[in-house]
Amino acid sequence: MKQLLLWATASVLMLTSCGKGTSFAVKGKLTDKSLDGKVLLLQKMNFETGETKVLDSTVVKGDEFQFKGEAKEEPDFNVITPKVPDGKTPSMTFVREPGDIVIEEKAQQGYTVSGTKTNDQFQKMQSDVLALQQKASQVTTQEQQEALIKQIVGVVFAYAKENMQNPTGEQLFGSIAYQLTSTQLKELLTNARPAFTQKEQVKMLQKSVEAKEKMLSSNQYQDVEVVDVNGAKVSLSAYVGKSKYVLVDFWASWCRPCIEEMPHVVAAYAKFKSKGLEVVGISVDKDKESWLKAVAENRMSWIQLNDANGNASQIYAVQSIPFTLLIDQTGKIVAQNLRGEALEAKLSELLP
Structure with a gap:
């Protein structure tokens, strides 16, 4: 859940756009005058590949900076970053489009962008999202x-x-x-x-x-094919829809929230296994060694499967992990994303 919040906020903190003709001008103001003389880069961003391309550079004068140029193409993402990261100068993303764009660093909210239609829209969205965060x-x-x-x-x-x-x-x-x-x-x-x-x-x-x-x-689970610890193909239906409640847990060895949640799953499994609970862990790890090492280190003694090809994650539209499904004996999904005390409370209700 936190991953999703962070992930959604991080995506929102990178955008803006609109104006007259094809020229644009960015005027920026920082809060730290000691940044005088710093070199800033204007870069075009490719959000699909994560790559950046340097388009221009400028030098901070006092606490202000400027960029000017043409915006003949459609509105697109640009980011302003320090040429040499210093831990002080923020990375500031805006939409490159015709018009006068103002970027102002704020002590409590990072920075704001304004001046063109799309940038104003983006700033409102960004402010609303930050308030929700x-x-x-x-x-x-x-x-x-x-x-x-x-x-x-x-x-x-x-x-x-x-x-x-x-x-x-x-x-x-x-x-x-x-x-x-x-x-x-x-x-x-x-x-x-x-x-x-x-x-x-x-x-x-x-x-x-x-x-x-x-x-x-x-409310019915969808059968999917994954692999077991030996690399053999196995269907989820081999474990679901039998005589037990099944907690399907999507996780990964590199996912900190998953590992932090694991003691709760271990405790729930120990408490409810004899009452009719089975746990099926589905790791999205691509590295088998890391996957199995995490299984051993976290005392995960239940069924372990792997979805390295992403098939199961796609079918269940798993966007962030940990992600869990609690399925009853008939294959009906009775709960999603139960964690911590909520998991134990639901299991106590179903398996008294």
């Missing part, structure tokens, strides 16, 4: 966190809907797609450019979301 840092229950995530998705959805004809909307689409309903997904793709809707990743995403909705509407 602050609320999230104060809540303690899973229900409260899920409600805040839903609100964050709604804020980002509204921005993406207005900007699906340019890369800013397309990139935000990717950050929330798995949290959307099929209706919302269609709403965004209806507004998108044909070239975007024909991307293989987008087509796969549509299928995944539709499969998830079908699963949730029927």
Whole structure:
């Protein structure tokens, strides 16, 4: 859950756009005058590959900096970073588009971007998301966190809907797609450019979301093929729909929240195994050695399977881990994402 909050906020903290003609100007103001003389780089970002391309550079004068240039192409992401990272100068992302753009560092909220239509839209979205994140840092229950995530998705959805004809909307689409309903997904793709809707990743995403909705509407688990610790193919149906409740736990050795949650799963398994609980761990690790090492170190004595090819994760639309499903003896999904005290409470209710 925290991963998703962090992940959604990180995606939102990188965007902006609009103006007159084809020229643009960025005027920036920092809070630290000791940065005078620092070299800043203007870079174009490719959110799909993570690559950047240096477009220009400038020198901070006092606490101010400027960039000027042409924005003849469609609105796109640019980021301003220090040439030499110093831990003081922030990385500031905006949408390169015609007009006068103002970037101002703020002591309590990072930085703000304004001056053009799309940048103003983005700043409002960013402010709303940050406010929700602050609320999230104060809540303690899973229900409260899920409600805040839903609100964050709604804020980002509204921005993406207005900007699906340019890369800013397309990139935000990717950050929330798995949290959307099929209706919302269609709403965004209806507004998108044909070239975007024909991307293989987008087509796969549509299928995944539709499969998830079908699963949730029927409350029945979907059978998937994964591999066991020996590399043999095995179906989830080999363990589900028998005589026990089954907790399916998607996790990975590199996922800190997964490892932090594991003692709760160990305790639940020890307490409820004799009462009719089975646990099926599905790791998304690609490195077998790391996977099995984590299994041993965390005393995970239940069934261990692997989804390195992502098939099961796609069918269940797993976007963040840990992700769990509690399935009854008939194959009905009775709960999702139970963790900590919530997991024990539900199991105590079902297996007194």
